[in-house]
Amino acid sequence: MKLRPLLCLALCLLFRSGLSQTVVKSLPGLPGDLPFYLETGYIGVGELDDVQLFYYFIESERSPKDDPLVLWLTGGPGCSALSGLMYEIGPFTFDYENSTRSRPTLKLNDYSWTKVANIIFLDQPVGTGFSYASSWEGYNINDNISVVESYEFLRKWLKLHPQFQSNPLYIAGDSYSGVTVPMITLEVDEGNKASVEPRMNLEGYILGNPLTNETSDLNSRVPFAHLKGLISNELYESAKTDCNGEYININESNADCVDDIKAVDICVENIYTGNILEPRCVDQAPKSTVGNAWDPTLINQDRPLLLWPTLRARRVWCRAYNYLYSYIWTSDKAVQDALHIREGTIEKWVRCNKTLSYTSTVTDVIDLHKELIKRGLRALIYSGDHDMVIPYVGTQAWIDTLNLTISEDWHAWFVDGQVAGYATLYSSFPSLLTFATVKGAGHTALEYKPEQCFALISRWFDYYYI
Numbered sequence: 001m002k003l004r005p006l007l008c009l010a011l012c013l014l015f016r017s018g019l020s021q022t023v024v025k026s027l028p029g030l031p032g033d034l035p036f037y038l039e040t041g042y043i044g045v046g047e048l049d050d051v052q053l054f055y056y057f058i059e060s061e062r063s064p065k066d067d068p069l070v071l072w073l074t075g076g077p078g079c080s081a082l083s084g085l086m087y088e089i090g091p092f093t094f095d096y097e098n099s100t101r102s103r104p105t106l107k108l109n110d111y112s113w114t115k116v117a118n119i120i121f122l123d124q125p126v127g128t129g130f131s132y133a134s135s136w137e138g139y140n141i142n143d144n145i146s147v148v149e150s151y152e153f154l155r156k157w158l159k160l161h162p163q164f165q166s167n168p169l170y171i172a173g174d175s176y177s178g179v180t181v182p183m184i185t186l187e188v189d190e191g192n193k194a195s196v197e198p199r200m201n202l203e204g205y206i207l208g209n210p211l212t213n214e215t216s217d218l219n220s221r222v223p224f225a226h227l228k229g230l231i232s233n234e235l236y237e238s239a240k241t242d243c244n245g246e247y248i249n250i251n252e253s254n255a256d257c258v259d260d261i262k263a264v265d266i267c268v269e270n271i272y273t274g275n276i277l278e279p280r281c282v283d284q285a286p287k288s289t290v291g292n293a294w295d296p297t298l299i300n301q302d303r304p305l306l307l308w309p310t311l312r313a314r315r316v317w318c319r320a321y322n323y324l325y326s327y328i329w330t331s332d333k334a335v336q337d338a339l340h341i342r343e344g345t346i347e348k349w350v351r352c353n354k355t356l357s358y359t360s361t362v363t364d365v366i367d368l369h370k371e372l373i374k375r376g377l378r379a380l381i382y383s384g385d386h387d388m389v390i391p392y393v394g395t396q397a398w399i400d401t402l403n404l405t406i407s408e409d410w411h412a413w414f415v416d417g418q419v420a421g422y423a424t425l426y427s428s429f430p431s432l433l434t435f436a437t438v439k440g441a442g443h444t445a446l447e448y449k450p451e452q453c454f455a456l457i458s459r460w461f462d463y464y465y466i
Contacts, residue, residue: 021160022340027092028332030106036061036091036114040339042131043160045152050138052345053153054130056085056121057161058114068203068461069167070119071154071184075175075211075444077146077360078353080129081121086326088174088446089113089453090121094325104325111454116461118164120157124150127356132345142359147180151187158198168203174444175390178210179360182368189375204378204431206457209390209444212398214363215248220394221273222247222264227393228276228386231267239264273388274319275442281318319447326351366398373402379433380460384441384448385421392437399435404428413456413466420452423466434466 021041026033037059042052060067074084086093091114095107113119123129125146126138133139141149158165171185185205192199211217226236239260243250247264250257272280329335330349373379381399383392404426412419413436423436436456441448459466 020340024338024340027106027338028334029104029329030092030108035108037064042342043153043156045149045156046133046138050135051126051133051149052131052342053126053149054081054123054132054341055153055157056081056090056339057157058085058091058119058121060118061091061112061115064118065163065167067167068117068170069164070113070117070170070172070206071150072119072121073124073150073171073173073177073181073184074121074128075173075177076128076352076356077125077176077180077358078128078356079175080349080351080353081123082129082326082330083323083351084174084446085121087322088444088450089119091115094322094329096322096325099325101324101328104329109450111450113454113457115454116458117170118167120154122150122153124153125356125358127353127358129353130339130341130346130349132342140357143179143183143362146358147183147187150180150184151191154184154188154200155191155196155198158200162198165198166201169200170204170206171202172206174208174210174446176211178207178212178390179362179365181205181207181210182365182372183362185372185377186368189372189377202377204380205372206380206460207382208446208453209383209387210381210395211390212364212369212395213366216398217390217394218248219246220391220397221388224388224391224393225264225268228388230271230276231264235260235263235267268388271388273443275384275386275448276388277386277440278319278442279316281316281320323351366401369398370402373404373428373431373433376430378431380436380457381433382421382436382438382445382453382456384443384445385437385439386441386448387443387445389443396435399424399426399433402426402428402433404433407432408465415452415455420449420455425466434460436466 021039024034024038024040039057040055042054045051045053072081072084074081089112091109091112092106093109095105099105123131125141126133171181171188173181182205188200188202192202222239225231239247242254242256242260247261250261252258270280272278381395383395385392405428406424407427408425410422410424413421413423419439421437421439423434426433438445438449438452446453456466
């Protein structure tokens with residue numbers, strides 16, 4: 001994903017302005033002109049615009065001048081904005097039934113969030129998707145640098161698009177973005193207080209299946225496994241007692257706890273943690289991570305490996321197979337030309353870049369949530385209730401520590417007369433935090449239950465009851 005030195009220098013001189021935007025009228029795989037407004041481009045950030053952040057901007061299909069503006073950050077760190085666009089909330093996705101490995105085709109997404117919002121999908125941090133730096137130093141990045149560069153990007157983008165400066169602004173993302181979204185939201189609010197231009201009409205933030213506190217999020221996997229019947233009641237009670245409720249970074253001298261965690265590992269080692277109801281696509285049982293520290297590479301396992309044969313079929317469907325199409329589609333020169341990708345700026349597009357020179361410098365953002373709510377910002381936090389990567393029970397636990405007043409206790413919410421999940425509404429005047437689970441969804445909820453998540457965000461944007 002890094003550039004050769006001479007090419008870096010040439011590109012740096014060529015694109016020193018750091019700004020380029022192009023309207024995309026059509027895309028390979030989707031017949032006819034696009035029925036929505038799509039703009040792609042680069043905006044330079046950092047010293048001398050060394051870092052070139054690539055973005056996709058899609059106007060709301062309802063009312064661009066009135067609907068919210070959303071900055072969307074896909075997790076990882078290092079997962080492409082195109083992944084969030086095509087597999088989660090964008091206006092087009094792959095038509096799997098009519099695609100072949102050599103020729104993927106696209107179709108419109110009936111549940112795109114762009115039907116109710118203007119969305120900027122940002123390839124961040126640098127080295128993600130089509131974003132690149134013109135020097136080796138630009139690729140050395142951490143949470144704090146990523147936040148500063150994302151905020152600079154947003155300021156420059158709004159200066160180029162002043163017609164959206166008055167739209168309600170929400171910072172949003174999922175998974176690892178649970179760390180950076182609150183940080184960027186605070187940066188925006190601090191900038192507004194300091195009269196930094198352009199002033200942004202910040203309303204709040206949105207998080208799906210978010211990493212928030214590394215220890216508590218990972219620790220919640222054991223109680224989650226118990227709630228879902230993956231481990232027995234006896235084993236859970238034993239582990240809870242022997243480990244004193246601490247299941248990660250355990251003391252090796254505590255033999256009883258070590259034995260309990262080994263037993264838990266055996267029970268869950270063949271479970272696909274992204275969604276416990278789906279098959280795990282591996283050719284051998286991987287080492288369990290219940291007792292290990294956070295490893296973001298475990299969330300995005302793109303490799304479609306061999307599957308054990310079944311009595312009915314030689315191969316079982318695997319969600320990771322869907323990701324193959326994104327590699328084939330983006331490697332097509334016609335696609336890169338249509339998106340106006342600068343030739344030679346990256347070696348190869350990957351959905352989630354696991355080779356980033358990225359340091360996780362922030363492991364707990366609970367206090368940031370407290371501060372943002374105190375400042376009167378709205379928050380929507382949702383989780384797939386079958387996600388074992390970042391279980392909803394851990395998210396519930398840290399929300400409880402905010403000590404907010406409950407305005408609507410745990411209740412079902414519905415789509416088409418069916419239970420779509422459960423929600424709790426918290427109030428702390430003048431803000432309102434909503435926590436919702438999405439029934440049957442995994443990591444992340446948007447990919448598994450698009451219709452339900454679209455209903456959720458539509459109601460929340462319009463201040464309807466959930």
